[in-house]
Amino acid sequence: MLSKYLTSYLPGRRNVSSNTVRSYRDTFRLLLMYCQDVRKLRIEKLALKDIDEPLIVGFIDWLGHERHNGTTTQNQRLACIHGFCRYAQIEDPVGLLSYQRVLSIPMKKAAKPTVNHLTPDALKLILAQPDLSKASGRRDLTLLSLLYDTGARVQELVDLKVRDVRLEAPPVVILTGKGRKTRQVPLMPNTHTLLKRYMDEFHLFRDVSQDNPLFMNRMHGKLTTEGVNFILNKYVSRAREVSVTIPERVTPHVLRHTKAMHLLQAGVNLIYIRDLLGHVDISTTEIYARADTELKRKALETAYPSPTVPDLPEWSQDESLLAWLDKL
Template sequence: MMKPADPFPRLLRTFFYERLAEQRNVSAHTIRSYRDAWRLFLRFVAERRHCRVAELTLQALNATEVAAFLQHSERERKVSIGTRNCRLAALRSFFSFVAERDPTAIEQCSEVLRIPTKKAPMPVRHELHMHEIEAILAQPDRTQLEGQRDYALLWLLYNTGARIQEVLNLCPADIRFDTPNCVRLLGKGRRERICPLWPETVELLKALLQRQPCASNERLFVNRYGMPLGPSGVRFKLSQYVRSAAAVVPTLASKKVSPHTFRHAAAVHLVAAGVDVTVIRSWLGHASLETTNHYAQANLETKREALRRLQPHSKVDKPPPWRRNEDLLTWLESL
């Protein structure tokens, strides 16, 4: 009698193709993230059990293996707590799906689902001041196509406060070049938002399109081979510009600057300008106001101004009006 096939391969395929892609309609980025987490997890378990990945069964993928994988990710692979939690979310999502499809595995799935996410300390964010942003923007050689592209991209990041992938996904059709100038961004959770553009930003994008024309549905930012530019390429170029700018503005040498730093700088500068936090939330495309509060922290100058307003008045200020009234003082002394 043949041994019944283990349900794990079928469940994993159904999870990716039906649950994620069809039923939940998650983004391609989410699917890739979940795929990478599962690829690492399966290789880890197979190595621990001295077998091939194809020989793994659903029963073998228990809470003990998940906990060991998370610990290995932090200690051996040196991933951040945030990455650790993202990988746990990818595993949890599958086991939640399995619990619905296979009632006999509910106990195993519930043990995995009880593994908690780990809290991470909130680091002090390195905010960019305006003169530092200007120093970085002065580095690309705008006489070259690559420099013109990088200048427009970094300027657009600061103008919109967009995530790097949101900007890299842009096509000319997403930009309104007529008044009122704006851009349509597609963010996390497929949430779409409209962000206003400065006239200077529009002129930079027009100039880039004149020098490097593309169809309305093609990516605006491409590499030297005409292929869509990736986040890693932007980070590499930005790190070069920051190192060059640090020779002019030394404070940049001690700051970790990434494309996301421009997003944070936009939020901080909006707060300093007195923009309401709910408007900033819409501007940045956050689902929760709590997330906006993490990014849009007041800068030091704003804090100093708030402290100045709270500072008690000096004791050497003018005396109260009743002390400056001679007739009232005379009357009080006569009592």
Template structure:
């Protein structure tokens, strides 16, 4: 066995195994590839190892754990990102178990590394008044404002993941009644989402302004930058934060301290729940594989909890009624306070 065969196995893994055998999405493949890019940079810059000389047996449990600690302590990655990097590395070593069983011991020690427990954080979402304020912020008379309003409106109205909006092509839009949008989600799963008349009008205005109406059947991106390339995650995040900060300056009480594109997805899910939409429908709307994922919205919504407690209590607790004397005493007490 050639000592320096790491490159061969990595090529097989990225070019053959995960695209065809595992059917991973392009975004997952990119994320896994980025993990190895960061890992090799750590080996070169921190450990001063020559990548072309790096062998499989050089990569052991201690090296991986030191790399993960470096991500958190030096690069200030979150525990969630640290766990995602670990998952990418372990996926390769699961592949290596089968392709090169002579490295089974090395693989097993790396696969024994545990993920770190991520502390629960409050889910960030906006109220309906906050969404209205946010969507009223883009200057709809400008060309850029029309595009930005279309992006934000579609993100909220469809509850789409940011990557689903990035990958959206003109041929995925059906703007004649009943208007729908076709989203390509995780695992290459397609779902058809209805869009509201107000959203349809905003998208039509944007498309007319950018002269896209004669290209509706072409596989070109709906949203793009000045170079006519797809917008990036960073680009959409920048657009959202720009208007979020502007809206928050005018009414900071309405808004949380920070936001991300996923917050609009959370907001849509919460508003559907508050509108008494069944969890099963919300699961399908969001493209969740399991309803247990959708249940986190019900658990995170204090208003739903309050209503449930009130309904349960009203059937059990005795009804309290104030006598005339009780009301007099209460009024006197309130007058003293005032």
């Protein structure tokens, strides 16, 4: 049942991405490890009836206590198991009650993560670190500029092929995101110039290279998400030596948050930001509006004039108040 689910149902019927399949695979690999190492169940002897509510509850607790997974990770693993049980209750109606009990296991309440983003000055400082006298530095600057300018997820960036870039007016990049949804993102002039020079330098305009990755590593293979993280962290570390305003942890997703926050602060409508980021629901994009305290402060100042005056009297000079405090 599990083999059919991972190899046929998810990629075939559901048409999910390979990353999603790997996420499900890792969940069930951990579940089998738990069955074997903790419950002392032989994997070759496992049956569907063994995957019951007590086993799954114990597995989720084991993730938290033994593997020190956070609440979000535990919920993500439980969501994968829920998905399998929805599939199994149709394929194996005999075990319907057991699957329904697993599906009734609730997600844990998790604190909503803060939206970390960079200030314009911090972003400029990071982008100023690549050595433009080297080909690798010019590639890195183009990569990071494109990552910020398009608000792309890191996987969307590494999946880019030469054919996904259109440099003729109006210049756009075609990104393929979650659920294999594609969207066209316009390029700003500076990023367009960087990308054109990069593609000229690395000869990425030839017909034979249309299906080649847009960004490659030193071995001329497709750049990985780990590679992008390494490149970004290298320049973040250098920037932090210059200024203490650079946050301790900067990931490629922080650049995506940064683009969204900068657009919001510039007065761009949330609908356009949603389309740029590839969000399905506007409620997902609204997290940036809730996170921007500066916009909230300006809105409150505009709507409600402050009742306080700037030159309030100094309380320590109020003799009657001091006398009353002495008697208290």
